[in-house]
Amino acid sequence: MLKGVHQKLDPQQTPAFFVRGASAFSRTVFFCALSISLMAIDARLNYLSQLRQGFIAALHPLEMVANAPSNWVRDVSHYFSAHNQMVQENYSLKQQAFEHQVRLQRLNTVEAENAHLRSLLNGDIPIQPKAVLGEISHTGRDPFSRVVVINRGSQHTIKAGQAVVDSKGVLGQVTRVFPFSSEVTLITDKALSIPIQIERNQLRAIAFGEGNNKLDIPYLPTNVDIKVGDTLVTSGIDGIYPAGLAVAKVTQILQDPDSPFAKIISTPVAEVSNHLQLLVLDLPLAKEALPIVSPPTTAKTPDPTILKAGTTASPSTKRRNPIQPNNVIAPANNSQPNNKVKPNAPN
Amino acid sequence: MRPTNLVVVYITLLIALLCQLFPWVGQGIIFRPDFMLIVTLYWLLRAPHLCNIGTAWIVGILVDLATGSLLGQHALSFTLVAYMGLSYQRRLVLFNPWHLAGYVFALLVIERLLMLMLKLFEGNDNPGLHYFWPVISGLLLWQLMILLFGALTRSKS
Numbered sequence: 001m002l003k004g005v006h007q008k009l010d011p012q013q014t015p016a017f018f019v020r021g022a023s024a025f026s027r028t029v030f031f032c033a034l035s036i037s038l039m040a041i042d043a044r045l046n047y048l049s050q051l052r053q054g055f056i057a058a059l060h061p062l063e064m065v066a067n068a069p070s071n072w073v074r075d076v077s078h079y080f081s082a083h084n085q086m087v088q089e090n091y092s093l094k095q096q097a098f099e100h101q102v103r104l105q106r107l108n109t110v111e112a113e114n115a116h117l118r119s120l121l122n123g124d125i126p127i128q129p130k131a132v133l134g135e136i137s138h139t140g141r142d143p144f145s146r147v148v149v150i151n152r153g154s155q156h157t158i159k160a161g162q163a164v165v166d167s168k169g170v171l172g173q174v175t176r177v178f179p180f181s182s183e184v185t186l187i188t189d190k191a192l193s194i195p196i197q198i199e200r201n202q203l204r205a206i207a208f209g210e211g212n213n214k215l216d217i218p219y220l221p222t223n224v225d226i227k228v229g230d231t232l233v234t235s236g237i238d239g240i241y242p243a244g245l246a247v248a249k250v251t252q253i254l255q256d257p258d259s260p261f262a263k264i265i266s267t268p269v270a271e272v273s274n275h276l277q278l279l280v281l282d283l284p285l286a287k288e289a290l291p292i293v294s295p296p297t298t299a300k301t302p303d304p305t306i307l308k309a310g311t312t313a314s315p316s317t318k319r320r321n322p323i324q325p326n327n328v329i330a331p332a333n334n335s336q337p338n339n340k341v342k343p344n345a346p347n
Numbered sequence: 348m349r350p351t352n353l354v355v356v357y358i359t360l361l362i363a364l365l366c367q368l369f370p371w372v373g374q375g376i377i378f379r380p381d382f383m384l385i386v387t388l389y390w391l392l393r394a395p396h397l398c399n400i401g402t403a404w405i406v407g408i409l410v411d412l413a414t415g416s417l418l419g420q421h422a423l424s425f426t427l428v429a430y431m432g433l434s435y436q437r438r439l440v441l442f443n444p445w446h447l448a449g450y451v452f453a454l455l456v457i458e459r460l461l462m463l464m465l466k467l468f469e470g471n472d473n474p475g476l477h478y479f480w481p482v483i484s485g486l487l488l489w490q491l492m493i494l495l496f497g498a499l500t501r502s503k504s
Contacts, residue, residue, distance in 0.1 A: 024399075024400060024430060024433050024434070025430070027399070027400040027401065027430075028400055028426055028427065028429075028430040031400055031401065031403075031404040031422070031426040032423055032426055032427065034404070034419075034422075035404065035407070035408075035419035035420075035422035035423040035426060036419065036423060037419075038408075038418050038419035038422070039417055039418065039419035039420060039423070041418075042417050042418040042419060043417055043469075048418055052412060052415075052418070055412045056412070059368070059412075059413065062364065062365060062368060063368050065365065066365050066366075066368035066369045066370065067369075067370055069369075070369075070370055137370065138370035139370075139376070140414070140415065142414045142415060142416050144416075144466050144471045144474065145415070145416070145471075147415065176415070183415060190470070190471070190472070211471075211472050
Protein backbone atom coordinates (compact mmCIF):
# COMPACT_ATOMS: atom_id res chain seq x y z
CA MET A 1 0.00 0.00 0.00
CA LEU A 2 2.54 2.50 1.17
CA LYS A 3 4.77 1.63 -1.75
CA GLY A 4 1.97 2.26 -4.20
CA VAL A 5 1.28 5.73 -2.78
CA HIS A 6 4.98 6.50 -2.84
CA GLN A 7 5.18 5.49 -6.47
CA LYS A 8 2.35 7.80 -7.39
CA LEU A 9 4.03 10.71 -5.68
CA ASP A 10 7.39 10.08 -7.27
CA PRO A 11 7.70 12.57 -10.14
CA GLN A 12 10.27 10.43 -11.88
CA GLN A 13 8.23 7.31 -12.23
CA THR A 14 4.88 7.69 -13.86
CA PRO A 15 2.54 4.99 -12.64
CA ALA A 16 2.49 2.10 -15.03
CA PHE A 17 -0.63 1.46 -17.07
CA PHE A 18 0.16 -2.21 -17.32
CA VAL A 19 1.84 -4.36 -14.80
CA ARG A 20 5.22 -5.35 -16.19
CA GLY A 21 6.42 -7.78 -13.62
CA ALA A 22 9.05 -7.16 -11.01
CA SER A 23 10.66 -3.78 -10.53
CA ALA A 24 14.05 -3.04 -12.05
CA PHE A 25 15.75 -3.12 -8.68
CA SER A 26 14.48 -6.55 -7.70
CA ARG A 27 15.38 -7.89 -11.14
CA THR A 28 18.87 -6.52 -10.72
CA VAL A 29 19.25 -8.12 -7.33
CA PHE A 30 17.99 -11.44 -8.67
CA PHE A 31 20.31 -11.51 -11.68
CA CYS A 32 23.29 -10.31 -9.65
CA ALA A 33 22.75 -13.13 -7.19
CA LEU A 34 22.41 -15.56 -10.06
CA SER A 35 25.64 -14.47 -11.70
CA ILE A 36 27.58 -14.45 -8.46
CA SER A 37 26.47 -18.00 -7.70
CA LEU A 38 27.34 -19.01 -11.27
CA MET A 39 30.80 -17.54 -10.79
CA ALA A 40 31.25 -19.45 -7.57
CA ILE A 41 30.13 -22.70 -9.20
CA ASP A 42 32.36 -22.14 -12.21
CA ALA A 43 35.40 -21.27 -10.14
CA ARG A 44 35.12 -23.97 -7.48
CA LEU A 45 33.21 -26.86 -9.02
CA ASN A 46 33.46 -28.44 -12.41
CA TYR A 47 29.78 -28.70 -13.28
CA LEU A 48 29.73 -26.11 -16.02
CA SER A 49 32.38 -27.46 -18.35
CA GLN A 50 29.80 -29.60 -20.16
CA LEU A 51 27.62 -26.56 -20.72
CA ARG A 52 30.59 -24.62 -22.01
CA GLN A 53 31.59 -27.40 -24.36
CA GLY A 54 28.08 -27.67 -25.76
CA PHE A 55 27.85 -23.95 -26.26
CA ILE A 56 31.23 -23.69 -27.99
CA ALA A 57 30.23 -26.57 -30.27
CA ALA A 58 26.98 -24.79 -31.10
CA LEU A 59 28.90 -21.59 -31.70
CA HIS A 60 31.28 -23.25 -34.11
CA PRO A 61 29.38 -22.41 -37.33
CA LEU A 62 29.07 -18.79 -36.22
CA GLU A 63 32.77 -18.75 -35.50
CA MET A 64 33.46 -20.11 -38.98
CA VAL A 65 31.41 -17.26 -40.43
CA ALA A 66 33.32 -14.74 -38.33
CA ASN A 67 36.63 -16.25 -39.38
CA ALA A 68 35.73 -16.42 -43.05
CA PRO A 69 36.64 -12.85 -44.10
CA SER A 70 40.15 -12.99 -42.69
CA ASN A 71 40.63 -16.45 -44.18
CA TRP A 72 39.53 -15.17 -47.58
CA VAL A 73 41.89 -12.24 -47.35
CA ARG A 74 44.70 -14.61 -46.47
CA ASP A 75 43.91 -17.02 -49.26
CA VAL A 76 43.61 -14.27 -51.83
CA SER A 77 46.88 -12.68 -50.79
CA HIS A 78 48.47 -16.11 -50.94
CA TYR A 79 47.06 -16.59 -54.40
CA PHE A 80 48.46 -13.32 -55.67
CA SER A 81 51.80 -13.56 -53.94
CA ALA A 82 54.48 -13.23 -56.57
CA HIS A 83 55.54 -16.26 -58.51
CA ASN A 84 59.15 -15.24 -58.03
CA GLN A 85 58.83 -15.33 -54.28
CA MET A 86 57.27 -18.77 -54.43
CA VAL A 87 60.13 -20.10 -56.52
CA GLN A 88 62.66 -18.63 -54.14
CA GLU A 89 60.86 -20.03 -51.13
CA ASN A 90 60.60 -23.40 -52.78
CA TYR A 91 64.31 -23.36 -53.49
CA SER A 92 65.30 -22.44 -49.96
CA LEU A 93 62.87 -24.95 -48.49
CA LYS A 94 64.29 -27.69 -50.64
CA GLN A 95 67.75 -26.77 -49.49
CA GLN A 96 66.61 -26.79 -45.89
CA ALA A 97 64.90 -30.13 -46.34
CA PHE A 98 68.05 -31.55 -47.84
CA GLU A 99 70.14 -30.33 -44.93
CA HIS A 100 67.61 -31.70 -42.46
CA GLN A 101 67.56 -35.03 -44.23
CA VAL A 102 71.30 -35.33 -43.95
CA ARG A 103 71.05 -34.55 -40.27
CA LEU A 104 68.14 -36.91 -39.88
CA GLN A 105 70.19 -39.78 -41.23
CA ARG A 106 72.68 -39.18 -38.47
CA LEU A 107 69.87 -38.79 -35.98
CA ASN A 108 68.52 -42.24 -36.78
CA THR A 109 71.84 -43.91 -36.14
CA VAL A 110 72.45 -41.83 -33.03
CA GLU A 111 69.02 -42.65 -31.71
CA ALA A 112 69.49 -46.34 -32.31
CA GLU A 113 72.85 -46.14 -30.62
CA ASN A 114 71.35 -44.24 -27.71
CA ALA A 115 68.59 -46.80 -27.30
CA HIS A 116 71.10 -49.58 -27.45
CA LEU A 117 73.32 -47.97 -24.83
CA ARG A 118 70.39 -47.31 -22.59
CA SER A 119 69.24 -50.89 -22.88
CA LEU A 120 72.73 -52.05 -22.00
CA LEU A 121 72.60 -49.92 -18.88
CA ASN A 122 69.07 -51.05 -18.06
CA GLY A 123 67.72 -47.57 -18.59
CA ASP A 124 64.44 -46.75 -20.21
CA ILE A 125 64.07 -45.87 -23.84
CA PRO A 126 62.92 -42.35 -24.57
CA ILE A 127 59.55 -42.44 -26.18
CA GLN A 128 58.92 -40.55 -29.39
CA PRO A 129 55.70 -38.64 -28.89
CA LYS A 130 53.18 -38.57 -31.70
CA ALA A 131 51.81 -35.22 -32.72
CA VAL A 132 48.80 -33.60 -34.31
CA LEU A 133 49.26 -30.58 -36.53
CA GLY A 134 46.99 -27.69 -35.64
CA GLU A 135 46.49 -24.10 -36.58
CA ILE A 136 45.86 -21.08 -34.39
CA SER A 137 42.35 -19.87 -35.19
CA HIS A 138 42.50 -16.85 -32.95
CA THR A 139 44.26 -15.50 -29.91
CA GLY A 140 42.07 -15.39 -26.86
CA ARG A 141 39.21 -12.93 -26.80
CA ASP A 142 39.93 -11.98 -23.24
CA PRO A 143 42.91 -9.60 -23.14
CA PHE A 144 43.69 -10.75 -19.61
CA SER A 145 44.41 -14.38 -20.31
CA ARG A 146 47.38 -15.68 -22.28
CA VAL A 147 45.49 -18.13 -24.39
CA VAL A 148 45.29 -19.10 -28.03
CA VAL A 149 42.54 -21.18 -29.57
CA ILE A 150 43.48 -23.82 -32.11
CA ASN A 151 41.33 -25.56 -34.69
CA ARG A 152 41.76 -29.06 -33.32
CA GLY A 153 39.51 -30.50 -30.65
CA SER A 154 38.25 -33.69 -29.10
CA GLN A 155 37.11 -34.81 -32.58
CA HIS A 156 40.80 -34.88 -33.49
CA THR A 157 41.75 -36.81 -30.33
CA ILE A 158 43.09 -33.81 -28.46
CA LYS A 159 43.01 -34.16 -24.70
CA ALA A 160 43.47 -31.60 -21.96
CA GLY A 161 47.02 -31.50 -20.68
CA GLN A 162 48.84 -32.12 -23.94
CA ALA A 163 51.92 -30.05 -24.70
CA VAL A 164 51.90 -27.71 -27.66
CA VAL A 165 55.05 -26.71 -29.54
CA ASP A 166 55.87 -24.70 -32.62
CA SER A 167 58.96 -24.83 -34.81
CA LYS A 168 60.98 -22.77 -32.33
CA GLY A 169 59.97 -24.18 -29.00
CA VAL A 170 57.31 -24.88 -26.41
CA LEU A 171 54.16 -22.78 -26.65
CA GLY A 172 52.11 -24.13 -23.79
CA GLN A 173 49.57 -26.68 -22.81
CA VAL A 174 46.04 -27.61 -23.85
CA THR A 175 43.76 -26.60 -21.01
CA ARG A 176 40.24 -26.82 -22.38
CA VAL A 177 39.02 -29.09 -25.13
CA PHE A 178 35.92 -28.44 -27.17
CA PRO A 179 34.61 -30.68 -29.98
CA PHE A 180 36.16 -28.69 -32.84
CA SER A 181 38.65 -26.44 -31.10
CA SER A 182 40.71 -26.31 -27.99
CA GLU A 183 42.26 -23.70 -25.78
CA VAL A 184 46.02 -23.59 -25.35
CA THR A 185 47.32 -21.73 -22.33
CA LEU A 186 50.71 -20.22 -23.07
CA ILE A 187 53.67 -20.85 -20.79
CA THR A 188 53.71 -17.13 -20.01
CA ASP A 189 50.33 -17.44 -18.28
CA LYS A 190 50.49 -16.93 -14.54
CA ALA A 191 48.79 -20.24 -13.89
CA LEU A 192 51.35 -22.33 -15.75
CA SER A 193 54.75 -23.51 -14.69
CA ILE A 194 57.15 -25.67 -16.65
CA PRO A 195 60.06 -27.81 -15.47
CA ILE A 196 63.20 -26.68 -17.26
CA GLN A 197 66.88 -27.34 -17.48
CA ILE A 198 69.66 -24.95 -18.39
CA GLU A 199 71.03 -26.33 -21.62
CA ARG A 200 74.62 -25.34 -20.81
CA ASN A 201 75.04 -26.98 -17.42
CA GLN A 202 71.92 -29.16 -17.05
CA LEU A 203 70.80 -27.31 -13.97
CA ARG A 204 67.17 -28.16 -13.25
CA ALA A 205 64.57 -25.65 -12.14
CA ILE A 206 60.96 -24.68 -12.63
CA ALA A 207 59.94 -21.65 -14.64
CA PHE A 208 56.72 -19.79 -13.90
CA GLY A 209 54.75 -17.57 -16.23
CA GLU A 210 54.86 -13.89 -15.44
CA GLY A 211 51.89 -12.79 -17.51
CA ASN A 212 53.65 -10.24 -19.72
CA ASN A 213 55.41 -12.51 -22.21
CA LYS A 214 58.07 -13.36 -19.66
CA LEU A 215 59.05 -16.34 -17.56
CA ASP A 216 60.43 -16.18 -14.06
CA ILE A 217 62.70 -18.73 -12.41
CA PRO A 218 62.32 -18.18 -8.69
CA TYR A 219 64.03 -19.75 -5.69
CA LEU A 220 67.51 -19.97 -7.14
CA PRO A 221 70.39 -18.60 -5.07
CA THR A 222 72.15 -15.42 -6.19
CA ASN A 223 75.36 -17.28 -6.99
CA VAL A 224 73.64 -19.72 -9.32
CA ASP A 225 75.41 -20.47 -12.59
CA ILE A 226 73.02 -18.87 -15.04
CA LYS A 227 74.07 -16.25 -17.55
CA VAL A 228 72.14 -13.93 -19.77
CA GLY A 229 71.64 -15.70 -23.09
CA ASP A 230 71.39 -19.20 -21.62
CA THR A 231 68.84 -21.42 -23.28
CA LEU A 232 66.25 -23.16 -21.16
CA VAL A 233 65.02 -26.53 -22.37
CA THR A 234 62.35 -28.80 -20.95
CA SER A 235 63.67 -31.36 -18.51
CA GLY A 236 60.88 -33.88 -19.06
CA ILE A 237 60.37 -34.43 -15.37
CA ASP A 238 56.66 -33.80 -15.39
CA GLY A 239 55.87 -36.35 -18.08
CA ILE A 240 53.93 -33.75 -20.05
CA TYR A 241 56.58 -31.91 -21.96
CA PRO A 242 59.08 -34.26 -23.61
CA ALA A 243 62.67 -33.54 -22.58
CA GLY A 244 64.92 -31.29 -24.61
CA LEU A 245 62.49 -28.85 -26.21
CA ALA A 246 63.57 -25.22 -26.22
CA VAL A 247 61.53 -23.08 -23.89
CA ALA A 248 63.10 -19.68 -23.37
CA LYS A 249 66.23 -17.58 -23.37
CA VAL A 250 67.44 -15.82 -20.26
CA THR A 251 67.25 -12.09 -20.89
CA GLN A 252 67.85 -10.49 -17.54
CA ILE A 253 69.26 -11.38 -14.15
CA LEU A 254 68.53 -9.00 -11.31
CA GLN A 255 70.52 -9.48 -8.15
CA ASP A 256 68.99 -7.82 -5.20
CA PRO A 257 71.49 -7.75 -2.32
CA ASP A 258 68.69 -7.94 0.22
CA SER A 259 67.13 -11.05 -1.23
CA PRO A 260 68.67 -14.51 -0.98
CA PHE A 261 67.27 -15.35 -4.40
CA ALA A 262 68.17 -14.09 -7.83
CA LYS A 263 65.45 -12.74 -10.06
CA ILE A 264 65.93 -14.48 -13.38
CA ILE A 265 63.77 -13.35 -16.26
CA SER A 266 63.59 -15.07 -19.60
CA THR A 267 61.54 -14.67 -22.76
CA PRO A 268 59.97 -17.64 -24.54
CA VAL A 269 61.46 -18.64 -27.87
CA ALA A 270 58.19 -19.81 -29.39
CA GLU A 271 56.65 -17.15 -31.60
CA VAL A 272 52.93 -17.03 -31.01
CA SER A 273 52.30 -13.97 -33.12
CA ASN A 274 54.34 -15.02 -36.13
CA HIS A 275 53.16 -18.51 -36.89
CA LEU A 276 49.86 -20.20 -37.39
CA GLN A 277 50.95 -23.82 -37.42
CA LEU A 278 51.75 -25.73 -34.27
CA LEU A 279 52.08 -29.28 -33.07
CA VAL A 280 50.06 -30.85 -30.27
CA LEU A 281 52.16 -33.60 -28.74
CA ASP A 282 50.66 -36.79 -27.37
CA LEU A 283 50.95 -37.62 -23.72
CA PRO A 284 52.74 -40.95 -23.75
CA LEU A 285 54.10 -40.80 -20.25
CA ALA A 286 50.96 -39.95 -18.39
CA LYS A 287 49.61 -43.48 -18.63
CA GLU A 288 52.85 -45.24 -17.96
CA ALA A 289 53.75 -43.04 -15.06
CA LEU A 290 50.87 -44.49 -13.08
CA PRO A 291 52.36 -47.85 -12.06
CA ILE A 292 55.36 -46.05 -10.65
CA VAL A 293 53.66 -45.78 -7.28
CA SER A 294 53.59 -49.53 -6.71
CA PRO A 295 56.61 -51.15 -8.37
CA PRO A 296 59.26 -51.24 -5.60
CA THR A 297 58.68 -54.99 -5.56
CA THR A 298 60.52 -56.00 -8.67
CA ALA A 299 59.99 -59.70 -9.22
CA LYS A 300 56.29 -60.27 -8.63
CA THR A 301 54.49 -57.29 -10.03
CA PRO A 302 55.92 -57.00 -13.53
CA ASP A 303 53.42 -59.32 -15.13
CA PRO A 304 50.27 -57.28 -14.55
CA THR A 305 52.02 -54.04 -15.33
CA ILE A 306 53.40 -55.45 -18.52
CA LEU A 307 50.00 -56.70 -19.50
CA LYS A 308 48.60 -53.25 -18.94
CA ALA A 309 51.44 -51.33 -20.44
CA GLY A 310 51.91 -53.75 -23.27
CA THR A 311 48.88 -52.38 -25.06
CA THR A 312 50.30 -48.89 -25.16
CA ALA A 313 54.05 -49.28 -25.00
CA SER A 314 56.13 -50.70 -27.79
CA PRO A 315 56.76 -54.45 -27.43
CA SER A 316 60.50 -53.94 -27.17
CA THR A 317 60.16 -52.26 -23.79
CA LYS A 318 58.74 -55.43 -22.28
CA ARG A 319 61.96 -57.28 -22.31
CA ARG A 320 64.21 -54.66 -20.91
CA ASN A 321 62.99 -53.23 -17.72
CA PRO A 322 59.78 -53.72 -15.85
CA ILE A 323 60.24 -50.32 -14.29
CA GLN A 324 60.29 -48.54 -17.57
CA PRO A 325 58.74 -45.18 -16.76
CA ASN A 326 61.22 -42.38 -16.75
CA ASN A 327 63.42 -42.69 -13.74
CA VAL A 328 63.37 -39.00 -13.01
CA ILE A 329 59.86 -39.01 -11.58
CA ALA A 330 60.75 -41.41 -8.82
CA PRO A 331 64.52 -41.49 -8.58
CA ALA A 332 64.39 -43.43 -5.32
CA ASN A 333 62.99 -46.53 -6.99
CA ASN A 334 65.94 -47.54 -9.08
CA SER A 335 69.24 -46.60 -7.65
CA GLN A 336 71.44 -47.38 -10.61
CA PRO A 337 70.09 -44.93 -13.13
CA ASN A 338 69.75 -42.42 -10.38
CA ASN A 339 73.48 -42.28 -9.96
CA LYS A 340 73.83 -41.44 -13.57
CA VAL A 341 71.39 -38.64 -13.32
CA LYS A 342 73.07 -37.20 -10.25
CA PRO A 343 75.89 -35.35 -12.00
CA ASN A 344 73.27 -33.24 -13.70
CA ALA A 345 71.74 -32.19 -10.44
CA PRO A 346 72.50 -28.71 -9.12
CA ASN A 347 75.94 -28.46 -7.61
CA MET B 348 11.50 7.60 -32.11
CA ARG B 349 10.24 4.97 -34.44
CA PRO B 350 8.78 1.90 -32.81
CA THR B 351 10.98 -1.15 -32.97
CA ASN B 352 10.27 -4.82 -32.85
CA LEU B 353 11.89 -7.74 -31.17
CA VAL B 354 13.33 -9.23 -34.36
CA VAL B 355 15.49 -6.17 -34.99
CA VAL B 356 16.81 -6.35 -31.43
CA TYR B 357 17.81 -9.98 -31.73
CA ILE B 358 19.30 -9.61 -35.20
CA THR B 359 21.49 -6.72 -34.08
CA LEU B 360 22.55 -8.71 -31.02
CA LEU B 361 23.48 -11.63 -33.27
CA ILE B 362 25.54 -9.34 -35.50
CA ALA B 363 27.23 -7.96 -32.38
CA LEU B 364 28.07 -11.50 -31.30
CA LEU B 365 29.58 -12.15 -34.73
CA CYS B 366 31.71 -9.03 -34.40
CA GLN B 367 32.80 -10.22 -30.97
CA LEU B 368 33.77 -13.61 -32.41
CA PHE B 369 35.74 -12.03 -35.23
CA PRO B 370 39.39 -13.07 -34.86
CA TRP B 371 40.95 -9.94 -33.41
CA VAL B 372 44.67 -10.14 -33.73
CA GLY B 373 47.48 -8.60 -31.74
CA GLN B 374 46.92 -4.97 -30.89
CA GLY B 375 43.39 -4.93 -32.31
CA ILE B 376 42.06 -6.67 -29.24
CA ILE B 377 43.04 -3.69 -27.07
CA PHE B 378 40.89 -1.30 -29.08
CA ARG B 379 38.01 -3.69 -29.64
CA PRO B 380 34.75 -2.13 -28.46
CA ASP B 381 32.40 -4.21 -26.39
CA PHE B 382 29.92 -4.83 -29.21
CA MET B 383 27.38 -6.77 -27.21
CA LEU B 384 27.30 -4.23 -24.40
CA ILE B 385 26.83 -1.24 -26.73
CA VAL B 386 24.01 -2.89 -28.67
CA THR B 387 22.30 -4.04 -25.48
CA LEU B 388 22.58 -0.58 -23.94
CA TYR B 389 21.16 1.04 -27.04
CA TRP B 390 18.06 -1.15 -27.08
CA LEU B 391 17.77 -0.96 -23.32
CA LEU B 392 17.66 2.81 -23.38
CA ARG B 393 15.45 2.95 -26.42
CA ALA B 394 12.97 0.14 -25.85
CA PRO B 395 13.09 -1.16 -22.29
CA HIS B 396 9.96 -3.20 -22.87
CA LEU B 397 11.86 -5.33 -25.42
CA CYS B 398 15.27 -5.45 -23.87
CA ASN B 399 15.54 -5.32 -20.14
CA ILE B 400 17.85 -6.42 -17.36
CA GLY B 401 17.20 -10.07 -18.10
CA THR B 402 18.36 -9.58 -21.68
CA ALA B 403 21.49 -7.86 -20.44
CA TRP B 404 22.19 -10.82 -18.16
CA ILE B 405 21.75 -13.36 -20.94
CA VAL B 406 23.97 -11.29 -23.23
CA GLY B 407 26.58 -11.22 -20.46
CA ILE B 408 26.44 -15.01 -20.15
CA LEU B 409 26.88 -15.31 -23.92
CA VAL B 410 29.93 -13.04 -23.77
CA ASP B 411 31.34 -15.10 -20.91
CA LEU B 412 30.92 -18.31 -22.85
CA ALA B 413 32.37 -16.81 -26.03
CA THR B 414 35.43 -15.31 -24.35
CA GLY B 415 36.02 -18.29 -22.10
CA SER B 416 36.18 -16.17 -18.97
CA LEU B 417 34.71 -17.15 -15.63
CA LEU B 418 30.99 -17.75 -16.18
CA GLY B 419 29.00 -14.87 -14.72
CA GLN B 420 31.59 -12.09 -14.78
CA HIS B 421 30.25 -10.20 -17.75
CA ALA B 422 26.73 -11.15 -16.74
CA LEU B 423 27.18 -9.42 -13.39
CA SER B 424 28.72 -6.25 -14.78
CA PHE B 425 26.19 -6.04 -17.63
CA THR B 426 23.31 -6.46 -15.20
CA LEU B 427 24.56 -3.67 -12.94
CA VAL B 428 25.23 -1.33 -15.86
CA ALA B 429 21.81 -2.11 -17.30
CA TYR B 430 20.24 -1.18 -13.99
CA MET B 431 22.12 2.10 -13.88
CA GLY B 432 21.17 2.79 -17.47
CA LEU B 433 17.51 2.07 -16.80
CA SER B 434 17.36 4.35 -13.78
CA TYR B 435 17.70 7.43 -16.00
CA GLN B 436 16.00 5.97 -19.05
CA ARG B 437 12.85 8.05 -18.78
CA ARG B 438 14.77 11.29 -18.56
CA LEU B 439 16.79 10.70 -21.72
CA VAL B 440 14.31 12.65 -23.83
CA LEU B 441 15.43 15.79 -22.06
CA PHE B 442 19.10 15.17 -22.77
CA ASN B 443 20.92 16.72 -25.68
CA PRO B 444 23.23 14.45 -27.70
CA TRP B 445 26.32 15.56 -25.79
CA HIS B 446 24.74 14.79 -22.44
CA LEU B 447 23.71 11.40 -23.74
CA ALA B 448 27.22 10.68 -24.97
CA GLY B 449 28.57 11.66 -21.55
CA TYR B 450 26.02 9.41 -19.88
CA VAL B 451 26.97 6.44 -22.04
CA PHE B 452 30.65 7.21 -21.44
CA ALA B 453 30.05 7.05 -17.69
CA LEU B 454 28.18 3.75 -18.05
CA LEU B 455 30.99 2.24 -20.11
CA VAL B 456 33.63 3.38 -17.63
CA ILE B 457 31.62 1.84 -14.80
CA GLU B 458 31.39 -1.44 -16.71
CA ARG B 459 35.15 -1.47 -17.28
CA LEU B 460 35.80 -0.73 -13.61
CA LEU B 461 33.48 -3.54 -12.53
CA MET B 462 35.18 -5.97 -14.91
CA LEU B 463 38.60 -4.83 -13.74
CA MET B 464 37.60 -5.42 -10.14
CA LEU B 465 36.28 -8.90 -10.90
CA LYS B 466 39.39 -9.76 -12.89
CA LEU B 467 41.65 -8.58 -10.10
CA PHE B 468 39.68 -10.66 -7.62
CA GLU B 469 40.22 -13.61 -9.93
CA GLY B 470 43.98 -13.16 -9.58
CA ASN B 471 44.97 -11.39 -12.79
CA ASP B 472 47.48 -8.59 -12.65
CA ASN B 473 46.74 -4.96 -13.36
CA PRO B 474 46.52 -4.49 -17.14
CA GLY B 475 47.24 -0.76 -17.10
CA LEU B 476 45.40 2.18 -18.58
CA HIS B 477 45.03 0.70 -22.04
CA TYR B 478 42.36 -1.49 -20.55
CA PHE B 479 40.06 1.53 -20.92
CA TRP B 480 40.48 1.95 -24.68
CA PRO B 481 37.24 0.03 -25.38
CA VAL B 482 35.37 2.91 -23.73
CA ILE B 483 36.53 5.29 -26.46
CA SER B 484 35.91 2.83 -29.29
CA GLY B 485 32.61 1.93 -27.66
CA LEU B 486 31.52 5.59 -27.81
CA LEU B 487 32.32 5.61 -31.54
CA LEU B 488 30.25 2.47 -31.97
CA TRP B 489 27.47 4.13 -29.99
CA GLN B 490 27.41 7.03 -32.43
CA LEU B 491 27.25 4.50 -35.26
CA MET B 492 24.28 2.81 -33.61
CA ILE B 493 22.52 6.19 -33.35
CA LEU B 494 23.27 6.88 -37.02
CA LEU B 495 21.91 3.50 -38.05
CA PHE B 496 18.88 3.14 -35.81
CA GLY B 497 17.92 6.67 -34.87
CA ALA B 498 18.60 9.07 -32.04
CA LEU B 499 17.41 8.56 -28.50
CA THR B 500 17.20 12.26 -27.75
CA ARG B 501 14.67 14.70 -29.00
CA SER B 502 15.47 16.05 -32.43
CA LYS B 503 16.14 19.80 -32.55
CA SER B 504 13.09 21.83 -33.31
